[in-house]
Amino acid sequence: MFFRLLMESFRRQRRRKMLAGVAILLGTTAVTAMLALATTIGDRIHKELAVYGANIVVYPKADLLDVKVGGVDVKPASGGVYLKESDLEKLKTIFWANNITGVSPELPLQLTATRQEDGRLFPARTVGYWFDHDFGTLKTGAQALHPWWRLQGTWPLVHSRDVVVGATLAKQMELKIGDSFRLQGMAGNAGQPISLTANIVGIVTTGDGTDSEILLSLQDAQLFAGANDAVRRVEVSARTKPEDAFARVDPDSLPPKQREIWYCRPYANSIAYQIREAIPGAQAEQVRRVEQSEGNVLKRISGLMWLISAAALLAAGFAVSAAMATAILERRGEIGLMRSLGASKGSIALLFYAEAGLLAVLAGTMGYLLGSGLAAWLGARIFAGDGGAAEAVLIPVLLPVVVALALVVAIAGSTPSIRAALRMEPSAILRADA
Amino acid sequence: MSEAKIQTGPLVDPHGETRDDCAVIALKNVTREYAGHGSTVRALADATFSIVAGEWVAITGPSGSGKSTLVNLIGCLDRPTAGQLKIDNVDVASMTATELDRFRADKIGFIFQQFHLIPYLSAIENVMLAQYFHSMTDEAEARAALVRVGLGERVSHLPSELSGGEQQRVCIARALINNPPILLADEPTGNLDAANQTIVAELLQDLHRNGHTIVMVTHDPEMAGLAQRRIALSHGKVFCHPVGGPMVTLRR
Ligand SMILES: Nc1ncnc2c1ncn2[C@@H]1O[C@H](COP(=O)(O)OP(=O)(O)OP(=O)(O)O)[C@@H](O)[C@H]1O
Numbered sequence: 001m002f003f004r005l006l007m008e009s010f011r012r013q014r015r016r017k018m019l020a021g022v023a024i025l026l027g028t029t030a031v032t033a034m035l036a037l038a039t040t041i042g043d044r045i046h047k048e049l050a051v052y053g054a055n056i057v058v059y060p061k062a063d064l065l066d067v068k069v070g071g072v073d074v075k076p077a078s079g080g081v082y083l084k085e086s087d088l089e090k091l092k093t094i095f096w097a098n099n100i101t102g103v104s105p106e107l108p109l110q111l112t113a114t115r116q117e118d119g120r121l122f123p124a125r126t127v128g129y130w131f132d133h134d135f136g137t138l139k140t141g142a143q144a145l146h147p148w149w150r151l152q153g154t155w156p157l158v159h160s161r162d163v164v165v166g167a168t169l170a171k172q173m174e175l176k177i178g179d180s181f182r183l184q185g186m187a188g189n190a191g192q193p194i195s196l197t198a199n200i201v202g203i204v205t206t207g208d209g210t211d212s213e214i215l216l217s218l219q220d221a222q223l224f225a226g227a228n229d230a231v232r233r234v235e236v237s238a239r240t241k242p243e244d245a246f247a248r249v250d251p252d253s254l255p256p257k258q259r260e261i262w263y264c265r266p267y268a269n270s271i272a273y274q275i276r277e278a279i280p281g282a283q284a285e286q287v288r289r290v291e292q293s294e295g296n297v298l299k300r301i302s303g304l305m306w307l308i309s310a311a312a313l314l315a316a317g318f319a320v321s322a323a324m325a326t327a328i329l330e331r332r333g334e335i336g337l338m339r340s341l342g343a344s345k346g347s348i349a350l351l352f353y354a355e356a357g358l359l360a361v362l363a364g365t366m367g368y369l370l371g372s373g374l375a376a377w378l379g380a381r382i383f384a385g386d387g388g389a390a391e392a393v394l395i396p397v398l399l400p401v402v403v404a405l406a407l408v409v410a411i412a413g414s415t416p417s418i419r420a421a422l423r424m425e426p427s428a429i430l431r432a433d434a
Numbered sequence: 435m436s437e438a439k440i441q442t443g444p445l446v447d448p449h450g451e452t453r454d455d456c457a458v459i460a461l462k463n464v465t466r467e468y469a470g471h472g473s474t475v476r477a478l479a480d481a482t483f484s485i486v487a488g489e490w491v492a493i494t495g496p497s498g499s500g501k502s503t504l505v506n507l508i509g510c511l512d513r514p515t516a517g518q519l520k521i522d523n524v525d526v527a528s529m530t531a532t533e534l535d536r537f538r539a540d541k542i543g544f545i546f547q548q549f550h551l552i553p554y555l556s557a558i559e560n561v562m563l564a565q566y567f568h569s570m571t572d573e574a575e576a577r578a579a580l581v582r583v584g585l586g587e588r589v590s591h592l593p594s595e596l597s598g599g600e601q602q603r604v605c606i607a608r609a610l611i612n613n614p615p616i617l618l619a620d621e622p623t624g625n626l627d628a629a630n631q632t633i634v635a636e637l638l639q640d641l642h643r644n645g646h647t648i649v650m651v652t653h654d655p656e657m658a659g660l661a662q663r664r665i666a667l668s669h670g671k672v673f674c675h676p677v678g679g680p681m682v683t684l685r686r
């Protein structure tokens with residue numbers, strides 16, 4: 001009978017339930033959308049940023065010895081140990097080779113640029129890169145690993161004496177595309193001076209130190225360095241599985257079976273490990289770009305979303321409370337009658353709470369679906385760039401959370417009116433209901 | 435009224451003491467006051483009388499004289515502000531709220547002028563609701579009760595699909611489904627036409643024959659005439675007089 005009462009009350013009085021139902025529905029829709037965005041925004045931003053740049057860097061193991069001297073970049077070009085450019089072919093043989101989406105070797109040098117018009121000297125860090133280099137099935141290089149670089153003109157061709165100049169340096173030297181200047185340096189440790197006339201084919205804007213640098217093909221840089229086949233540092237981007245606790249363990253401390261599992265998962269760590277194995281004398285490490293630089297922003301954005309969720313829930317709570325008050329006021333005759341039939345206050349309260357609960361579950365589930373749709377729609381608009389147009393964000397764990405919230409709101413919202421209705425004298429209700 | 439204050443019948447001994455032992459309903463100086471705006475309204479004042487088991491009593495009096503107040507007190511929907519009310523030899527004041535609910539489910543059947551049917555429940559479900567709050571639902575029994583009031587064909591109709599008379603019969607079926615010893619009817623025919631009034635009157639007569647104690651509020655002299663005794667109220671004060679057949683028949 002209890003369920004029959006509930007069912008009939010819903011089946012035959014659908015319109016009466018509407019007001020409270022719609023209040024719950026709207027509240028849970030907003031909450032679901034916000035929660036879905038708040039929980040996925042991290043993933044999505046992560047995904048967005050993963051597009052940018054390397055997640056693994058490779059450099060000579062010998063660099064580990066002089067960490068105190070400073071980072072890789074400040075080492076004198078001639079004084080370092082090199083990796084072999086030809087060894088990079090071995091990246092194609094590692095277990096997760098197919099997950100590698102970009103490779104960019106670098107060879108930095110300290111050269112001097114001379115304006116031909118007035119002989120002014122500009123000492124400039126000069127870096128050799130791959131530009132649109134054929135690497136197996138990939139066409140990769142500096143631009144692929146630095147998608148935010150904005151180039152005017154073209155990238156230098158191999159063995160062309162073409163260079164690209166950073167925007168800041170170009171401004172200092174008062175040079176533009178089509179101009180040329182002299183580039184000088186000492187080849188290798190032997191110190192044989194080399195000088196050539198460089199043609200500016202492009203100007204690059206990067207927003208970082210590269211704006212003051214000169215970029216040229218790796219082969220030309222190797223010429224200046226007097227070191228054929230030399231590479232100072234390699235940036236690698238790879239599709240990886242998000243890092244979890246297992247990803248961070250030291251594989252060499254694992255039993256063989258576990259190690260095997262670790263090895264065969266595309267963690268950035270595993271891929272770096274495989275690169276170390278493949279390339280002699282190489283140290284490879286994961287770069288945590290998102291966590292390091294974007295973590296704070298992320299935290300603030302999701303904080304804001306949580307706040308909006310809470311506000312939406314609170315608003316829903318008040319709306320439900322008002323709607324319930326109306327619904328129960330309308331039905332106080334029923335309460336009076338039930339009392340006359342000998343129903344205890346408890347059993348009547350249970351009945352009304354069950355109705356509120358059922359309404360919450362129904363409206364909450366619908367709100368969950370609607371909110372997930374809304375989140376997908378919003379997500380597609382916010383992250384329009386990544387091609388994941390309106391990809392559905394149905395997060396299953398959110399369903400119980402949202403329904404539980406709806407329950408809390410419906411029960412808390414209806415408590416005042418249920419209690420008020422039960423406090424009324426049944427005789428007075430039956431009289432007033434004439 | 436010439437016979438005012440005459441206390442007759444077997445319920446009251448020559449010394450004016452109520453004989454509680456065979457009374458199913460016994461009031462002793464029962465008063466019910468309502469706190470109004472600034473003043474208190476005395477809806478029932480110092481009522482003392484008894485009703486024995488199986489008796490059919492009509493309560494009459496002008497509007498506002500306290501009839502509904504009296505019925506609600508007997509039905510344990512309300513408690514006296516003063517005096518003693520015993521139903522089935524149990525002092526209502528001694529019972530907790532929960533006990534009172536239980537007591538009401540067991541002992542009392544209400545018939546209302548406005549029927550008070552649940553609008554979204556069918557006739558049979560309305561009857562079963564009383565079973566549910568009493569103990570367990572029994573669809574066959576509920577159906578039998580509706581057949582008994584002549585509604586065997588309309589069990590699954592909603593109240594809005596029934597005439598006033600039919601609704602009142604559902605209300606009666608609901609009131610008697612748990613077989614309570616006491617039936618309280620507050621103007622049961624107040625909203626009915628003559629034909630339906632006759633049907634309801636016959637049903638009440640039938641119930642009376644089956645031994646139910648009936649307390650019925652009515653403005654209708656014809657209905658009041660069916661009862662064995664009339665309790666007249668005026669400004670919350672009680673006047674008892676015998677109506678109809680000799681009181682001796684009430685002795686158990
Ligand atoms: N809950 C209440 N609060 C205040 N006063 C009340 C309340 N219930 C009844 N009264 C007052 O008590 C008096 C008796 O009311 P009651 O309903 O018992 O009269 P009645 O005889 O049933 O009248 P009617 O024939 O119109 O139904 C009236 O004056 C009424 O205004």
Ligand SMILES: [Mg+2]
Nearest residue numbers: 501502503620
């Ligand atoms: Mg009345």
